[in-house]
Amino acid sequence: MAGQLINWDLAAATAARLTPPGPALSAAEAREAVESLRRLADASVPHVHRITGLAVAEDLRDSQLLIVDRASWAKANAQGFEVMMAPVLAHLVEKKASELTPAAARVGGAITGAQLGAILAYLASRVLGQYEPFAALAPGSTVPPAGRLLLVAPNIVHVERELAVDPEDFRMWVCLHEQTHRVQFAAAPWLRGHMTEQIGKLSESLVGNVDSIMERAAAAAKSLRDRTGTSANLPSKGAILDLLRDPEERAAISHLTAVMSLLEGHANVVMDAVDASVVPSVRTIRQRFQARNENRGPIETFVRRFLGLEAKMRQYTDGQEFVRHVVDTVGMAGFNRVWESAEHLPTEEEIHDPAAWVARMGL
Template sequence: MDVHETAPQLINWDLAAATAARLSPPGPQLEPWEAADAVASLRRLADAAVPHVHRITGLAAAEDLRDSQVLVVDRASWAKANTQGFQVMLGPVLTQLVEKKASEITPSAARMGGAVTGAQLGAVLAFLSNKVLGQYEPYSALAPGSTAPEAGRLLLVAPNIVQIERELNVDPEDFRLWVCLHEQTHRVQFASAPWLRSHILEQVAQLSDSLIGNMDSLMERATAAAKSLRDRPWAGVSQPVPSRGAILDLLQDPSEKAAISHLTAIMSLLEGHASVVMDAIDAAVVPSVKTIRQRYNARSENRGVLESFVRRLLGLDAKMRQYTDGAKFVNAVVDRIGMDGFNQIWDRPENLPTEEEIHAPEAWVARMG
């Protein structure tokens, strides 16, 4: 069996993208001219957001972002881009799995299993495809056959942005610029720290080493967790699944926990930093920003029971906490040593905060001298 031929078959990436496209809810009804206007508006406002990101962050990378591109996409295109990103991130994991289970995974079994996992991944992406407003995607450029620029691409999901601005009944131009400020900040982060993409991939690879090495134990934990969920009535329960997401709570090995802790700190930093940029924008830039913040935050608090359950299962509520925790960290550091002092965080991997330092900014400041 050729490991490099079998491993990619463990997840049918094309089926995942096709399934997500088929299952994604329809977007808002737009006349052709409305759709064209929304696309043109988002492209224009994405460009307009960059000088504000530069002014607030002081990051020189914001002055020249030609190493990546901005794409205004629909839900299906967003899902396809993410299957490409997952293919890059999970490639080493799948290869290791095939190497460890070589006697158990035949090519035909890989293809059959790949169809199942591809469909399952597509269903998850379909659920997410109408939630995401934008995303900086740095990994798809490394996928086989990708035409993305080497540094990645910024995706703005037009149907979702239009749908939310209508639900909130806010000024479209203001809301679109507000969204672009957050997403362009992520693009600037990776441009300022060109080592960041490979560093995250290395952390994922280290985590996969541990997971593959403890596969039997992990399966036992997964079975126990599934039984716990099955036997436990969750309707109306404030915390039906573990607070960090069922997947993360399966990790018990110290090396697994350390890898997840480091990745959590990185994500908290990136999301919190982008939130700080958004919060630094006042009415002089986005006239209705106060209304947008109030209505957007209120919307996030009014999810249905089923959606809340799925979000917890996928760990999405943990991601929302990353916005808050990371923003507190960034603000605290900037208050103590200024934005220039904070920006040394992008110089090298050793300058990244630990998860403990995210909650104790003074410890990071002390470590940085």
């Protein structure tokens, strides 16, 4: 019955139906974009190797590179979510066995699948690329053992046109960031299992406390409604974390936040380490891309906050500052100790105090 609680096929189909197709491209233009992205993705790897000093960047054949459209990205993410959520849903079925019937599970699964599809549709028109390591864990999966890197061609073309930047330069810039994620998981083959375990522990705890969390969420929502003169803004990260009173839940959220900050910040550092010899118009791209992120309308800002994307942007900044400080202090070789084991991952406190991580590592 666990597999019925979320209709994953419906989620992917809903996302494909709701997602706009992207910029108008002729067959020749689409073919050129795909060929260009594939070529530049390959060309970016030696630069990632040079900047990071990670030997695994010399050979990434255990994972897959795919140039995809928006619907394919949504389907791939539905598959990844299904793998991550399987233990949680099984735990939920066990906890709520007396309340769940097959018919109720199917109806609820359809509703949840459609809702997830709507979220994926929104994200599918905005994500430029993503390293997806989890779908390979699904039974019978044909995804290579280490996962797959997805580059979303329509979105990359859309942004490069919106910014009016050189397409080849922008595509190389994006590939540097995304290939770095691929290298991270290759350098730390334990990382996927570690993240899956942490997400599973957090989810099981949340499921175990779902009734009390829902009561606290309802009380928080009522408090917001009852306030006079309040805006439509969502609660801050702190307010949301106030719903999680279990120390283990809060610790798990903190740990996953630190890991994501590390991964995103490291990829940004690599992306920005190139100069005009690699990406001739890199300064222009950086300036216009940053300005684009700062000038969003109120509706998109609200949606991004609702989906947690604003927090993700803070992860880019916080993680980037952490990596730069460590590299400036002990060099890239010293920083690369972070990929050796889960014990070497920074805590959320260390993300904001890099010197503490350096001291803990004995560097």
